[in-house]
Amino acid sequence: MATVTVRAAATGAAAPAARPRIGRGLPAALALVPTALIVLVVYVGCMLWTVRLSFTSSTLLPKFDFVGLAQYERLIVNDRFVVSAQNTVIFGVLFIAGCLVLGFLLAVFIDQRVRGEGAFRTVFLFPYSMSFVVTGVAWQWFLNPGLGLEKLVRDMGFSNFTFDWLVNQEMAIYTLVIAGIWHGAGLTMAILLAGLRGVDEDLWKAARVDGVPPWRYYLSIVLPLLRPMVVTATVLLAISVVKLYDLVVAMTGGGPGIATEVPAKFVMDHLFERNNIALGTAAATLMLVTVVIIIAPWIYARYVRSKGRR
């Protein structure tokens, strides 16, 4: 249903044939001007500023010379940036997939009209009310081999139990995924649950009459109906993947070594700690370009092509 309204709004604004009288739109347009200006000056302006700086040799203070692609050449041979980029992919795929699957299962589970639904909903949504910093510190303690889970299980008598992912270079990135899913699954659940509540009960009755098993009903009938909710959840999760910074700083500090570095941390460290504005902005620009490359086909498919078809 949400798709229908969104599309109607989109076409209503864009189709010249259906343009409303100027007088009616004027107050609304005036009200939007400050926001539009802020978006243009602050967001777009800062973006252009960042891109411009990435072609300079700025260090502590911005400088306006032009060194071509030198910073980008440095960037692609920089171990730490390469690892950061790989980590974003690993974290992004696992985190989004994990949140969606777990969130969907939780939503279906709560949708069974279980007793104490309100309590369950609160419990599952609770992690989301905590900041990434708190999440990171809590999980750091919990996963620390000398303090948390490993020690607990060993103290219970299983002296061979080992769970040292947090201090293991190969596995540390997955501890971030675990903490991230713990944090984000509840929100996904809330969004999908809202969608589930909008699904017509008659569909369920009809499926029962036809002898469709429950798992098939959810997978083939409900899930496609939930598409807009899934898209919303995915976009929200994707945003937290791109700006992932505080969780890493609080939980691993990018270590062990450089095993859990992420691009946002690379940018922050180079802008402020290492007095290397140019390299930091070059990394930021590459992140921006990547995001644009990923979402451009989606925007095209959703807004440009669908309009052309009509």
Added chain:
Amino acid sequence: MGSFSRLSACTLAVTLLCGTSAFAQEKAEVMHWWTSAGESAAVKVFADAYTKGGGTWVDNAIAGGVNARAATVNRMVGGNPPTMAQFNTGKQFDELIENGLLIDVEAIAEAGKWRELMPKPIIEASVRDGKFYAVPVNIHGQNWMFYNTKVFADAGLEPPKTFPELIETGEKLKANGIIPIALGGQPTWERNLFSAVLVGHGGADLFRKIFGVRDVEAAKSDKFKEVAELYGKMRGLVDPGSPGRNWNDAASLVITGKAAMHFNGDWAKGEFIAAGQTAGKEYGCTIVGDGKLVIGGDVFVFPVTKDAGAQAAQQKLAAVLLDPETQLAFNKKKGSIPVRLDVDVSSMDACAQKSHAVLKDPANQVEATEIISTPNFTGAMQDAITQYWNTSSMSADAFVEKVVTAMRSAS
């Protein structure tokens, strides 16, 4: 982005403070990052000394050196500079001078004969074009080894004098069930440990060639490889819980006798003092290797301002900071030693006295990385070091390759 909100909260607090104290004469707003208990007690010494002289001290402390420096630079570029701001002794404020954003204090330095009183590396780090642009306030030795005297006595061992010796001693301690080296497993402290090995085993010259002039030949030399191998062997002397640990937690492992040794700057002394221990009794401090002390510290700089009141305050502050009594009181609290070598340190603790004695000989003074290397190159080296430290399968040769790449590509 927690730092940002904290930062803006601080700014807000400062604005409110400024609002209420605007009537006072010679108001000095000071930006620094001394926020821990010992540090804020130390900065209060300066504040009190300045207040006694009739000024008003507005304290603007921002947690974390990086955050504090970023805030200072932002305010200077934005045209609303603080009266005085903290930096580390070294290259961090180079560009501010180049862009004419700082005033020089040469006249006061001349009158106070600073050049005769301070160690040469500290003077050179504060002087640009023959003029003092920063007031150094302390000296921190960065390559101290703190050790638990009881642990060594119980094991019947002596604290090691050289790094090869340290590896042998460490293996013995490990066999006794003691953590030989307590390390805060964060890139900064891994680099600090590497610096200690580089200067202690490789020597001051090699240290300067690597961090200072970025000599590729020196990085490929046998001596550097030897240093890298020694450092690599030390990976086995650290406990598995080390990665990500804070340095103060590492120090407390030595305090409680779980670990034997801890490499750190003399600021770590604060932890031992807070635990009620005395230098030379429960814990000792020594320099492993050939006795050279890597020195850095803190300075205050004075941003250019049009406000006449602030200008007067700046002149007053520059003189207050180096008063011998203030210096002694400040450095006792801070854990560092007075930047003036003419101050009588007999009332300070054993480690500070040792530090003072070592620095009497100019040959023992080695410039810290903040002084001889740009933040960017230090960062690139740190990336290489932390990768080597945390990847036990990485060979010394592969590490040397990474160092060479860092030398070539960092600006």
